[in-house]
Amino acid sequence: MHELTLNDLKSAIRDVPDFPIKGIVFKDITTLLRDGNLFAEAVDYMYDHFREKEIEVIAGIESRGFIFGTALAYKLNIGFVPIRKPGKLPAEKISEEYELEYGTDQLEIHRDAIKKGQRVLLVDDLLATGGTAQAAARLIEDLDGDLVGIAFLIELSFLNGRKALKDLDLISLIQYDSE
């Protein structure tokens, strides 16, 4: 049972026009996070969906993916693996590239972060075109992890990022059908 609905969560997201560049309306989650009940409910909705899926470890994408990923890992009593921007992880690692609007960027994971066959849940705050999540998914597959599902707080449905991540148990708590 939840005291708050998914619409309550959505109402707490703040639209910030022209960030990071003119013409983009940024979905600011800090107005949800700072409210303890809203934050806990968001984590609990993710927990309810994945509690029976025998997840063994959560991978979160730097840095807003750490926010829901670690709280959910704590609730599930499982470990947390950070997927980071280049140059941040200290030990032996692998990397995957993904495309940005202009140019490319990379994500990295420690080579020993995930055991072969380990059941992994990927967590991030927002699904847009899916490029970042796809790169993170490839990292988990490169390590022979068993990527079971992906949880997002927000899904920008009109960008169809879900198509890029088919065959995965993908959930989002809040959807936007248009810009």
Added chain:
Amino acid sequence: MHELTLNDLKSAIRDVPDFPIKGIVFKDITTLLRDGNLFAEAVDYMYDHFREKEIEVIAGIESRGFIFGTALAYKLNIGFVPIRKPGKLPAEKISEEYELEYGTDQLEIHRDAIKKGQRVLLVDDLLATGGTAQAAARLIEDLDGDLVGIAFLIELSFLNGRKALKDLDLISLIQYDSE
């Protein structure tokens, strides 16, 4: 009651020599995080210390401070406020500068992140010289928040960062007395 001791936590930290630069031994926490029991115990040790301190919100410093900060916020059923590197926060914000070995850097917080008089716990993964935590503390004070305490996973005691943060309820779970 804890199933694991603080020494168990310390044993899980990995030393990575010559990272980020030659001569530095980096304390890698990812080997602790990926173990669900170790991660949960670390959060629970922080929780035990602060559970009776009437903390109203947790502020975590990007990005490793998000890891323990959000899990602890979830456990305490309170909100979480991110303190971020420049250019990441979308809405109206304030900033504070801190010194690096060469040059300076900045931290930012949303102006509406903390209410006047709100009791705040600051969380980060590692206390070195204390410069970053001091800048974060100033941000909280700039907003008239009541900074009650600071929790670190690791304290590099030989750098005396604790002196820079006196008058605060400061805890660390793991200490290193020499390099």
